[in-house]
Structure formats: structure tokens, C-alpha cells
Amino acid sequence: MFLLGEAVAMVRLTGISKWYNSQQKILDHVTLELKKGEFLYVVGGSGAGKSTLLRLLATEEAPSEGSVSLFGYDVSRVSQTTLTAIRRSIGYIPQNIRLISDLTVYDNIAISISLAGKRALSKDMRNRIFLALEKLGLSQRQNALAASLSGGEAQRVAFARALIREPELIIADEPTGAQDRDYTWSLMDLFTKSNLTGATVVIATHDREIVRRVRKRCATLKLGRVSVEEPLCIY
């Protein structure tokens, strides 16, 4: 748990750029700031740089230029221990879902909890995992290997895995991309509830309907730059 002062931003991106092998810039001098408890959509067309931006936020990659500051720490300058603590406070749902394929659905979630420093085998935690799986329509699949899940199921497991840790910062890349409409709204409902309980949420999406129905602040990316930033999105 990070204690943030009023003036300290939960997320601060300062002039970040990203390129691979000296090729064209995928992100170009992006500057963004999020306070604790904010909800932000990162929207934009395909190839606009949304996923790259979220990977930088999740500390999966480092920017080629500029700085990423999370919980008040510049992640390029912190010790490995602090970086690990930062990662434990983040719930990240990547676009390519990435579950541990040879573990069961239950184990994938339980590991996430134990890595966050909580006791995954406690009765309370087990109940929470079962409730989360039930809510996401996965209670029958808890003992299935992650490799055997469909795209939509895997995405919901990734969702449960990220949110069950009660992270302070939720980063989700196209979290509803493989879901039917019913599950899409269930997931959005859970994001909103987490946000109401104090979590900061960043969602990358190109789904206009979600953005219009659950109206929040948004940043539109175009060719790696933030082209528009609105307090209430009309994407």
C-alpha cells in the first residue's frame, strides 16, 4: 500500500516516447497525469500506441525517452524491491491474456494473490476466488487448465486475477475485446465498482459503446501522440 499525498499523482507520464530498433516512434512525447481514484480511457484506432502506453504503465517495458512515475516513484530509478512493490499494487490485464497455461484457472488466480503478499489458501481468500469465478461464469471451469480455455474465458480469468488482489492501480488493455455484450457490461460494472472503492483505473479500448455508456475522462491517441484529452469522453 502506497501512501500518496494530495499533490502526488498516482500516474505521471512525462514526455515519454517509445521506439523499437530505431524505427518510427510508436509513442511521441506523451504527457499524462492521473490522480488517485481517477478513471481514464485511452482510446484511439488500431496502431495508435494504446497497448504500448499501457505496457509502459504496467512496467512491462521501459520508455525510450521520458519518465514514467507511479505512486510517486520514477520507475526507472527505483530499486528492484520498490519496483516489485509497485508491481504488486498493480492489477494488469494485458491484451494478449497470458495465463500460465499448465496451471488451473484457480491456481492462476491463487498465485496472483500470494504474490501480492496475501494468503491465497486462507478460507476467506478461497471464498473470494470462488465468488469471483461464479460472478464471471467460470465456477465450473476452476479446475480446468488455462490452456483449455476459450479466448473469452481466459480474458475473464485474467480479469479475476488482476482484480482479486484489490490493486490500487488497474490497467486493462482491451479487457472486453473477446466478450459477448452481457459479460462486457458485467466487467465494466466491476471496473466501476473498483474505481468507486478507490482504485485508479486505466482502460485502453476502441469500443465506442463502452466509452459512451460509462462516461469517464479519456485521452485519445493518434499516431503516438495525445490528440485530445476530455474530462468526459465523447469518443
Add this chain to the structure above:
Amino acid sequence: MYLLKLAMRPWKVAPISQTVTIFAVGFLLFLSGFLLSLQQGLRPLIARLHNEQVITAYIDSASSPKEEERIVDTLKTQLGAKAQISVFTSNNFIDEIRNEYPELSRELEDLGGEVTTIVPRYVSVSGFLPDTALASVKSVSGIESAESSINRYSHIVGAFKTLHWLVGLLSLGLCFSLLAGLIQLSKINSFVQADALSILRLWGAGHLTLKMPRLLTSLTSGGLGGLVAGVAWLLAAPWLNFRVKALSPMFADIQLPQLQLAIALFLIGVVLGLLAGAFSGRVTRNA
């Protein structure tokens, strides 16, 4: 538990190549063990050949029998209890040749007291003696001259010394290549775990957690290889003992250890496995 599952992934993905590798590790460890035990066996043999000597010290012909006793006492004091000292008088010599050369022995006996000028009296000193023993013997008053057999086996000692360090070098080389091979294997196995480790890293897994699957996989490879080597050694040691002794009568005293070396081979396998895991470095995707 999940770390153990991850550690066992390479076995799931490529069981045959893992098994072949284990046997290769076991065979190389077995060879190293054999060479090392041979090296250990050569050490006392070389020491024995180098230090075992017979010194023949000729007593001054003018010395009286009382002088003889004093000389023997002095030598015992100087060379210690390990030295076997015996005095050969003219009469002893005549007794020894009596059966083969009766005529000559009779002629010598007929000389009476003069025999001591023809047949020398000498003291024979034998055993594991230090390099300075000859000089000590020579320094005793009443000793006319002395000679040693110390250089009798010098060519064999030289050859065995060369064999000793060559065998040591070979076993060291084998252990080194084994470690390098295990490091490479650990790296290859890490690629099989890389996707899961990159996920664990993003969830906030610490340094030790990320290292654990690799360490466990390497430990398994090294430990099982050590086990193969240990069991093979227990089965083959009696036969190897026999073969080594058959090489030369000088190797008769060499005794290759059995159970101790089998346990040592297993432990060496475990240690090599752990070292390989520790030195193989991190392999994670998008790291």
C-alpha cells in the same frame, strides 16, 4: 507448488532429451569420480616409492664390536622408530654364502680376525626415510661410507607424478565442461519457463521467486545426474578396482573408495546443478 510445476516444465516438454542429458551428466561425473579416485590412490603410492629407501652404511674396519653398538644406537636415535636397522657382520656374510659357495666361506673363515679387512661390516637402514636420512647416517662417527637406494624408482616416480597431475587436470576439465553444459542446459530450460516467469514478474514476483524454477530445474538435472553417477559407481567400483590393480603390481595397494565416492558424486551433481542454475542468468520475455 506452482514453482515446482514450472520447474518440471522442461521434463514435460522434452522428456527424452532431459533423460539423455541426465545420463550424459551421470557418465561424465562417473568419469570424473574415477579419475579423482585414481589421483587420490596415486598419491600414497608416489610418496611410498619416493621415500622408501634402503641405506647401506659401511662401518669403519677399525671399529670394535662396542663401537658397532654405539653406531646402531646413534642411528636409532637419529632416524626414529620407523627405520628398521640391522647390522651385518663378516660372520653374517659368511653364513649367507655358505650354502652356495662353501669353498669361499671356508677360506674366509680361515682368515680369522683379518676377515674384517676383506668382508666389510655394514648397517642396513630401511623404511620411509626423509630425504636427509643419508646425510644423517654419513655424519655418524665410525661410518666409513654410506649409499642409498633413494633414486632407484626415480623414473617411475616421475612418470606417476605426471600421471597424477594429468589425471587431476582431466577431472578438473571434465567438471568444468560439465558445469558449462549444465549452465547451457539451464538456459535452454529457462526459455521453456520464460512466458510464465514474465507473467510472475509483472505480478510482483521477487528475485528469489523468479529464480526458483530455474534453480529447481538445474538442481534436478545435477542431482539426478549425480544419482546416476553414484549408482553406477557402486555397481562398477569392484570391477574397476580389479582392473586398476591388474595394470601393475605397484597398484596393488590402491583401493578405490565405494560408498563414500558414490555419495560424493551425488553431492557434486547437486552442487553443480545449483551453481549452473545460479550462473545461467535470467531469461524472461519482454524483460
